[in-house]
Amino acid sequence: MKVLVTVKEVAEPDDDFAIEGTDIAASDLEYDLNEWDDYAVEAAVQLAEAGIADEVVAVTIGPERAEETIRMALAKGADRAVRVWDDAFEAGFADVAAKVTTLEAVVEAEEPDLVLGGVQAADTGFGATGVALAERIGFEHAAVVNDLEVDADGGVAHVHRELEGGVEELTEVDLPAVLTVQTGLNEPRYASLRGIRQAQRKEIDARDLADLGLSAADVESALTIASMYEPESESDAEIIEGDAGESASRLAEVLREKGVGA
Amino acid sequence: MSVLVVSEHRRGELRDVSREAITAGRELADAQGGDLHVAVIGGDTDRFAEDLNREGVDAIHAVANGEEFDHNVYQSAVEALLETVDAETVVIPNSVNGLDYAPAVAEATDRSLVTDAIGFESDDGLTVTREMYGSKVETTVDVADDRFVLTVRGGEWAPAEGVGDATVESVDVDLPESGARVTGFEEVGGGDVDxxxxxxxxxxxxxxxxxxxxxxxxxxxxxxxxxxxxxxxxxxxxxxxxxxxxxxxxxxxxxxxxxxxxxxxxxxxxxxxxxxxxxxxxxxxxxxxxxxxxxxxxxxxxxxxxxxxxxxxx
Missing domain, CATH: 3.40.50.1220 (TPP-binding domain)
Known part of the structure; x- marks a missing residue:
């Protein structure tokens, strides 16, 4: 079977950052593979290693800069990658439907049996693309999966969904399906040197909307970020000043007053 | 225009976010001059409906189907209710289960979706407050759509209080064959230390x-x-x-x-x-x-x- 893994390059702000307009200043952002997607990549690669998946294709919606990130997925074992970008995405904030329209076109071309992606992106935190995609393409789905066993012959995935409060739901999902992957599902590997070398030779297929038979109007977003600001600190914490020794000493005093270590 | 709030329960208990979502839904209904409808799907619907009948709720729709959450049942029930209830706005808890069907409802009913709302203003179109970059910043997001699904974060709205005079009606929903079946639950995190x-x-x-x-x-x-x-x-x-x-x-x-x-x-x-x-x-x-x-x-x-x-x- 064929596995499609959706990955996203996410931006993480430095400890000190400035907001310019409606986003954080580019110079204060570091880019990395989305943590949740790292677990999805690992799950896909493990399926390939177990002989269950014949091919693992990574797909991302992202600018040229994102090739570095998608190459990480290739270095970890994905066979090839598709990167979709278009001027239309530069215009603003893509909503869930815009992303789903783009991914739908990739799914139609690739015809995967299983789509894996992270539960959410660390930067925007919508947590919605996978389930919306499943609805659009007529796949079954399960969100927030933290245990996965694929029975390819039986055409079913046995998953655990991680609910709140230490309870997991056990569910059987018929394939084809979209599963959104929670952190902790597996232990994502580090790319080996050999993997990194091999990744340089793997194909990253860069597509724009026209290549996918789409136009800018198809990915028009209903959402606009109108403002961004640092939340007002509600802190009434007593910040203990001084060097490590001084602050530890004052904290020890506080803790003793509370009866700790007595 | 009216608002439909979908409540959430698990293992026999309504979750707190259900009554909080009612408060959020009432605010939206007031801004739009419409009624507030609340759906309770599965489980002990009679008992849940009584608990959800709070001040400001106009109608409760009870769909008795199964004991626990099933995204196929929830999605089908909400879509069926949207056929009969004149609601453009749907409010769903931003929970693990909420995110297992809210995006599908938005997609299937051609509504815009904003998740994990921590606040909103709806006087002149909807503007949602939500966090980005792992809670380091807040954003306001303008929604250029009169039809939307909003998922609301727990603990951000006060739970709806009082006793309402909502009508309560049972609704039968035809369910399509489902390819995802819940087979059980497992408690995790036991062991030597609590x-x-x-x-x-x-x-x-x-x-x-x-x-x-x-x-x-x-x-x-x-x-x-x-x-x-x-x-x-x-x-x-x-x-x-x-x-x-x-x-x-x-x-x-x-x-x-x-x-x-x-x-x-x-x-x-x-x-x-x-x-x-x-x-x-x-x-x-x-x-x-x-x-x-x-x-x-x-x-x-x-x-x-x-x-x-x-x-x-x-």
Whole structure:
């Protein structure tokens, strides 16, 4: 079977950052593979290693800069990658439907049996693309999966969904399906040197909307970020000043007053 | 135009966010001059409907189908109700289960979707407040659509109070064949230690960097006579067992003293420890959200501060 893994390059702000307009200043952002997607990549690669998946294709919606990130997925074992970008995405904030329209076109071309992606992106935190995609393409789905066993012959995935409060739901999902992957599902590997070398030779297929038979109007977003600001600190914490020794000493005093270590 | 709020329950109990979603839904209905409809799907619908009949609720629609959450049932029921209830707005809890069907409802009914709302204004079109970049910033998002699905974060709206005079009606829903079947539930995180019983917790997060550095916080827990707990990344890495995890998907703890070391304070973590009597935070990032709920804070490197603190109690 064929596995499609959706990955996203996410931006993480430095400890000190400035907001310019409606986003954080580019110079204060570091880019990395989305943590949740790292677990999805690992799950896909493990399926390939177990002989269950014949091919693992990574797909991302992202600018040229994102090739570095998608190459990480290739270095970890994905066979090839598709990167979709278009001027239309530069215009603003893509909503869930815009992303789903783009991914739908990739799914139609690739015809995967299983789509894996992270539960959410660390930067925007919508947590919605996978389930919306499943609805659009007529796949079954399960969100927030933290245990996965694929029975390819039986055409079913046995998953655990991680609910709140230490309870997991056990569910059987018929394939084809979209599963959104929670952190902790597996232990994502580090790319080996050999993997990194091999990744340089793997194909990253860069597509724009026209290549996918789409136009800018198809990915028009209903959402606009109108403002961004640092939340007002509600802190009434007593910040203990001084060097490590001084602050530890004052904290020890506080803790003793509370009866700790007595 | 009316608003449809979908309630949530699990294992025989309505979840708190259901009544909070009613408050959010009422605000939206007022702004639009419409009625507030509430759906209760599955489980003990009679009992749940009574509990959901709060001030401001106009109608409750009970869909008796199964005991527990099933995304196929929820999606089908909500779509069926939207056929009969004249509602353009749908409000759904931003929970693990909410996110298992809300995006599908938005997609299937051609509504725009905004998740994890922590506030909104709806006087002149909808503007949603939500966080980005792991709670480091807030954004306002304009929604250029009269039809939308909004998922609301728990704990951000006051629960709806009082007793309402809503009509309650049972609704039968035709269910399509489902390719996803819930076969059971499993409790996780049992074992030797119950961190919920501890009076003092030393809790460690991503800032500890390496597994071998855990010795440092274990030493502090020993020196203080405290129990060691952790935030999610430590458990995801397999450095500590699941029964040590504090937060939304782990344990909710309310010790006398909670010492957060190298924990930034993501909302999922805070949900599990904000009820602690005294909260101490040690973190290098002065903007870390953990300081918003801390009573005492040290902005500094845990690798400098913790050894000094251990010495104080040696």
């Amino acid at each position: 961190i919920a019983d501890a009076d003092v917790l030393v809790s460690v997060g991503r800032g500890i960097e390496e597994e071998e550095n855990l010795e440092l916080v274990e030493g502090l827990a020993d020196a203080l006579g405290a129990t060691l707990s952790a935030s999610r990344p430590i458990v995801d890495n397999g450095w500590l067992p699941k029964n040590r995890q504090v937060g939304q998907s782990g344990k909710v703890v309310t010790p006398d003293v909670y010492i957060a070391i190298g924990i930034s304070g993501a909302v999922q973590h805070v949900a599990g420890m904000k009820g602690s009597d005294t909260i101490v935070a040690i973190n290098t990032d002065p903007n870390a959200p953990i300081f918003d709920i801390a009573d005492y804070g040290i902005v500094g490197d845990l690798f400098d501060v913790v050894p000094e603190l251990v010495d104080e109690f040696a």
